[in-house]
Amino acid sequence: MTRTAVVGAGIVGLAAAHALRARGADVTLYESGPPGGGQSAGQGRIFRHAHEDPRLVALVARSRALWREWEEEFGVELISSDGAVAIGDGVEDKLRTLEPFAEVPVRRLPPEELHDRLPLLADWTGPAMLDVDGGAIRTLDAVAALTHRLEGSMLREHVLSVRRTGAREVEVRTGTTCETYDHVVLCAGRGTAPLARGAGLDLPVEVGAHLRLTFTVSSGGSASSGPASGGPGPGTGRGLPTFQDGSGAFGETGVYAAPYPDGRHYSVGLSADTPAHPDGGLADPAALAALADRTVAYVERALPGLDPRPVDHVHCWVTRLPWGDDGVGVWSEDGLTALAGHNLFKQAPALGEALAETVLTGTVPGHLHHEERLGRSAG
Ligand SMILES: Cc1cc2nc3c(=O)[nH]c(=O)nc-3n(C[C@H](O)[C@H](O)[C@H](O)COP(=O)(O)OP(=O)(O)OC[C@H]3O[C@@H](n4cnc5c(N)ncnc54)[C@H](O)[C@@H]3O)c2cc1C
Incomplete structure (x- = not known):
């Protein structure tokens, strides 16, 4: 052995x-x-199939199948069934990269359906897509x-x-x-x-510090939906999807967001972090507060269905490879x-x-x- x-x-x-x-x-x-x-700390991560490198899409698709095996083995839902939404000009590139993967169901979202699934979002009539088997990972579970x-x-x-x-x-x-x-x-x-x-x-490995904030969903911000996996309200039993905004229309590109399992909280982060010195200390500790301010300002512009006063923070080191x-x-x-x-x-x-x-x-x-x-x- x-x-x-x-x-x-x-x-x-x-x-x-x-x-x-x-x-x-x-x-x-x-x-x-x-x-x-x-x-790995904190509640919620996005499961999405779209990646620039098609070899990574294949690995992620394999991972989706294994997440299902874990759900069976552990007897608990580990990825919400509410999908992963993305908006912005990059949507067409994402759909093109995913096209060869028959096992990955994705489609464009018309504005009415986008609003129905993500009523948190301010008016948006540009490109939008749904990754049907994407969703919020139940990280704590x-x-x-x-x-x-x-x-x-x-x-x-x-x-x-x-x-x-x-x-x-x-x-x-x-x-x-x-x-x-x-x-x-x-x-x-x-x-x-x-x-x-x-x-x-x-x-x-390059090390940086990252910040993600959690906000409360206001009444009217929930999906047209029921309480099942996250999202109170009458209707179909659907909760809120995860969200990526690459549009820049609301003042930031590279925004990601995911619902908590209770459907009443939504965490939002910018794809930005602040670097560390070689000795491990933060190069600019004030940068985390500046990232928090930018995140709140983004929420005020783009996600009026959230109360813009954060109720929770995740501060975390992240490790990246140069490619x-x-x-x-x-x-x-x-x-x-x-x-x-x-x-x-x-x-x-x-x-x-x-x-x-x-x-x-x-x-x-x-x-x-x-x-x-x-x-x-x-x-
Ligand atoms: C806010 C935030 C949002 C994110 N969003 C997403 C997302 O939407 N989708 C996604 O897929 N990923 C996302 N990520 C990235 C993802 O969470 C991480 O890539 C992943 O959790 C890394 O897991 P890991 O096991 O490699 O590392 P870690 O979770 O950091 O685990 C390493 C462990 O090693 C232990 N350790 C370290 N040194 C030692 C030692 N010397 N001896 C013993 N133990 C040691 C640590 O205590 C730690 O528990 C996000 C990350 C953050 C912070």
């Missing part, structure tokens, strides 16, 4: 440990804080279900160092333990690059594997599967090897 350590119990490490256990590996999962307390399943394999320790000590032998040192494994997988989010560097793997906002890559050598990227929540089941395959076969599957620059931006 392959003795494996996974470092980090965010959504990716949890998914990797789960996939490894399902394939018969002996797994120890190291986590220094609460599982899901890093970049996903982390809780996986954590519960893996509780017996979890070691609540901070990993200080990882290094190769021989053929198929990698040492992991924590505050109070020292163990060796056949294979170690680093899924430590912001902690991955420093640990990998100590073991001779150089990952070009794109959705870039993801795996580095793997002699018993040590490390994964890095951004916007990974939706892909977690497929990444977990791929990391397990890497450990058990010695080969990074699909297009995930970092040299393939998966998720690269076209521009």
